[in-house]
Amino acid sequence: MNIRLVEKEGFAALVLRLRAEGVADTTLLSAMEQTPRTMFVGAAHAPHAYENRLLPIDCGSFAESPDLIARLLSLASLAPGQRVLDVGTGSGFTAGVIGRIAERVLTIDRYKTLVQLAQQRYSHLAITNVVARQGDGIKGVPGEGTFDRIVVTTAFETMPRHYVDFLVSEGIMVAPLRDKDGTIRLSRFTKIGSRFEREDFFEVPYLPMIAGRASAL
Template sequence: MNQRLLEKEGFAALVLRLRSQGIGEPGLLAALEQTPRSLFIGPAHAAEAYDNRLMPLDCGSFAESPDLVARILDLAGLKSGHRVLDVGTGSGFLAGVAGRIAERVMTIDRYRTLTTLAQQRYQHLGVANVVARQGDGLQGVPGEGTFDRIIVTAAFESMPRNYVDFLVSEGVMVAPLRDKDGVVRMARLTRIGNRFEREDFFAAPYLPLVPGVSAAL
């Protein structure tokens, strides 16, 4: 079976799974379809690119399933004029999909290897409004102004209050937070004044954020 057919069949199966969960926003589905998942996973796993499971990446990282990417983006509620910060580039797939919807996306990761590979993938696809940079996820991106949406794919141990200043008023941050029982759940944090209004959702397989940037990779 050729790669184009694998991609088409994998995407069709993904859409069926998402619709069964109540996720069917046309703009999101179109963005997923326009961003070939296999390009971000690599040839060794191309046949399983749309499977609902984690995939290994360089630097000991992993790529979340396309199902989880879709659920996170659905929570974020991206719009065409939004500026988006993605913390935890990984494969670059989430930021690539977000770039099909939003006006501009900046994605950061502590591993330069991952941001370099992601930027190459965006260039290959002709996605010019997504920029990948090495950065410290715990510090955000001081000096870059505010964002309409922030998406984080590594867990905070407590409320990330320093991120309030990176959001516009009523902007939304979607991030994994560890609850009092030790379970990591995706939360939607809406900026109200100088505080967050928090809504908790589903459990997610994210590891804690590691401070600083990697010197080796």
Template sequence: MNARLAEKEGFAGLFLRLRAEGLAEKALLTALEQTPRTLFLSAAYTDAAYQDRLVPIDCGAFAESADLVARLISVLSIEPGQRLLDLGTGSGFLAAVAARMCERVVTVDRYKTLVQLAQQRFAHLGLGNIVSRQADGLQGVTGEGSFDRIIATCAFETMPRQFVDQLATGGIMLAPMLQENGTAVMMRLTKIGSRFEREDLFDVPYRAFIPGVAAAS
């Protein structure tokens, strides 16, 4: 199957699955339709682009499914004019979809290769409101001020209180938390004053953060 046909049929299937889940936000569905999923995966995985499963990418990492990306962006409640920090660029698909819904996205990853590949994809799509950096996601970013939304796609072992100061008042952070059995649960953290109000959402397939940036790749 060629990429264009896979894209068209894949998105149609995704659209139906999301509608069945009650995810019918026009801005989200439009952003997904305008962001070709196949562009973010190697040619070997074109047919898997819209399957509801993990897909291998460079540096031993993986891309979460488009279904999960949609669920995450939905619960982030992104609004026009907001600023988003994305911890764990991966393929860049989540950042690209979110960038169509907000004013600015800063995305970081510990692997230089992933950052560079994502930058090429953003440029190809004409997404000039995304800044990509190689950085330690556990530390967030400096020099960017606060963010209205933060999302992490690697799991924390303890409550990520270090991000309270990087989140605007009333802002939302999605952060996976490792459980004793090794699974991760996505938390929605809402900043109230100088603390987080926590709500556990659903299991996610994310691995633990690795501190620092990668020496190679």
């Protein structure tokens, strides 16, 4: 398998799909191109790295499609100089892309294995402004100050009102939220004063958030 060819052809196909979806942010696309996705999905799945589908990763988790990541990050309005919190490290790809744009990124996951693998990938790619840490997504990161942007890739069961304390004024959080009918949709929360202004978007395949840090993995 020619990894360079997979990256080149896969990324070109991704860009075409994203343009059809109305995602044409050149800064975001450049960040994704600079973060080789084949390094984040494992050798067995590398040929499918840029396909619009879920791929299995360690700890029974999955890597969402690059299409979904691009659509999610486009809603976050990322920009240079921002401090970003990524909840749900997974393969580490999402935080890696964010790190190509923002100034500092803290990514947390309940699985220590995923955190360690992600940090190894960042080191290999010389992404020095992303820190991966094991943590409880429901609690967030008390004591870490505030963030300009928060990106969440595991679903909240109820409105995450306490997360308003982790955002700067007019900061943005993009997160999946379960509806009353059980459907999980991606929402964007903008901090206005001490409350959130909420906008709902499309359905997403994210799983509900589990409390606590995993002890075995």
